[in-house]
Amino acid sequence: xxxxxxxxxxxxxxxxxxxxxxxxxxxxxxxxxxxxxxxxxxxxxxxxxxxxxxxxxxxxxxxxxxxxxxxxxxxxxxxxxxxxxxxxxxxxxxxxxxxxxxxxxxxxxxxxxxxxxxxxxxxxxxxxxxxxxxxxxxxxxxxxxxxxxxxxxxxxxxxxxxxxxxxxxxxxxxxxxxxxxxxxxxxxxxxxxxxxxxxxxxxxxxxxxxxxxxxx
Numbered sequence: 644x645x646x647x648x649x650x651x652x653x654x655x656x657x658x659x660x661x662x663x664x665x666x667x668x669x670x671x672x673x674x675x676x677x678x679x680x681x682x683x684x685x686x687x688x689x690x691x692x693x694x695x696x697x698x699x700x701x702x703x704x705x706x707x708x709x710x711x712x713x714x715x716x717x718x719x720x721x722x723x724x725x726x727x728x729x730x731x732x733x734x735x736x737x738x739x740x741x742x743x744x745x746x747x748x749x750x751x752x753x754x755x756x757x758x759x760x761x762x763x764x765x766x767x768x769x770x771x772x773x774x775x776x777x778x779x780x781x782x783x784x785x786x787x788x789x790x791x792x793x794x795x796x797x798x799x800x801x802x803x804x805x806x807x808x809x810x811x812x813x814x815x816x817x818x819x820x821x822x823x824x825x826x827x828x829x830x831x832x833x834x835x836x837x838x839x840x841x842x843x844x845x846x847x848x849x850x851x852x853x854x855x856x857x858x859x
Contacts, residue, residue, distance in 0.1 A: 653717040660708045685792040686729035700725040783833035795826045
């Protein structure tokens with residue numbers, strides 16, 4: 644890694660990886676594994692399965708680096724391997740639970756959406772209600788198809804661009820926009836319905852305003 648914290652260019656990294664350079668592998672392992680684990684969790688049933696997916700993906704990277712041709716970035720190539728590995732594992736698991744483990748049970752901070760600073764859940768809401776909000780979000784997202792979960796994670800939690808998401812998931816820009824819009828609408832709707840039942844109009848506004856607009 645360079646002194647400014649950036650990784651070497653793809654061609655340099657790829658060549659070092661082909662030569663079996665352990666230091667180069669450690670660089671990308673440290674830089675990309677956390678995001679890979681979060682993405683894997685959107686496909687499989689539990690944290691342990693996600694960790695196995697990431698391990699299997701890295702093994703596939705090591706075995707397949709000789710075939711990397713640079714048509715996409717090295718990052719995109721690695722994450723495509725992860726997505727394909729996670730899809731297969733998700734089918735085996737049969738039960739796909741997304742994003743839930745990424746909502747810290749102890750945290751009082753709402754999810755951080757790109758372009759917005761992290762915000763606290765409406766105060767003075769109790770810790771019990773905060774936990775219930777997270778449960779509602781997890782439940783809403785758990786009912787989505789895996790591709791919808793992955794799009795939401797990559798765009799709204801990992802900060803990937805539309806172009807990057809399309810490349811990673813092999814979907815068209817139009818499809819990505821539709822998926823993201825529908826997913827945001829569903830999650831916002833679940834939150835609104837939950838708070839409407841509790842007659843908490845002020846909290847509805849606070850939480851809804853913390854999320855991107857469905858068309859964003």
